[in-house]
Amino acid sequence: MIRVLLADDQTLFRGALAAMLALEPDIEIVAQVGSGDEVLDAARRTRPDVALIDVQMPGKDGLEATAELRALLPGCRVVICTTFGRPGYFARAMEHGASGFVVKDSSPEHLVETVRRVHTGLRVVDPALAAESLASGTGPLTARERDVLREARRGGTVSEIAKALHLSNGTVRNHLSAAIGKTGAATRAEAALIAEEYGWL
Structure with a gap:
């Protein structure tokens, strides 16, 4: 079983995502949280294999939570799942240790396959977004x-x-x-x- 943690402040979206993933025979939802501040505690308790994390949440943002989670549990793969498919977010997600980056309007099949693929150690990113990120750089701000x-x-x-x-x-x-x-x-x-x-x- 692939043990999955969900972190998203939109309760309806998080619940729908949990219900969809729970239909898969090889995926188990072990934790759901609504803020970046809750990710580490939930991960300590449940030891997920994969975490699906939104970018914009109350408290710590998803990118900061990703970096902390990867430091705490290096074996846990992180997929950033966000409304905002922006090159800056993508570049920073990769810098913070994410293994995947998907936008929320992706198909359910794509999201499920992303979870499975990152669990095996692969990276899953949108090619167009990756190309745009490379072209625009990581941003000018320190x-x-x-x-x-x-x-x-x-x-x-x-x-x-x-x-x-x-x-x-x-x-x-x-x-x-x-x-x-x-x-x-x-x-x-x-x-x-x-x-x-x-x-x-």
């Missing part, structure tokens, strides 16, 4: 610029961002200025929107 923009997206002031990230106000301003320049935005809010649209956050 890790710290991404952190600052994520905080800015929540509407925090420079002081609040600095406090949250344990940085000085001047350092935060420098990172925001660099991110605004790299995205071609006029404001930090616009920079955050552009970065999110391209999957850089």
Whole structure:
């Protein structure tokens, strides 16, 4: 049996996915969680073979949860299953140790086959998305610029961002200025929107 953990904040989608996968004779759903913060605890308890993880969830995002899960259970394969087939997300998913990347409008048959194939150690990615990701690169932002923009997206002031990230106000301003320049935005809010649209956050 292939033991599967599902992580998605959309309860209806997660439930439908669990029901669909449970129909397969060789797949068992061992855990379902609705936030990135719950992935590690569920994985510790249930020891899944494959985890299907959404990108955008409350708490830790799916990419961060993927990296932590791969560090905790290197034998667990991760498939990113997301609404957003963006090159930036794809590149970062691969960097964080994902073995597969599928969009939610994939056919049920494709998703089931993806679970089976990554379980055997193969990688399963959309060829067009992989090509687009290679063409566009992994994105211009540094890790710290991404952190600052994520905080800015929540509407925090420079002081609040600095406090949250344990940085000085001047350092935060420098990172925001660099991110605004790299995205071609006029404001930090616009920079955050552009970065999110391209999957850089």
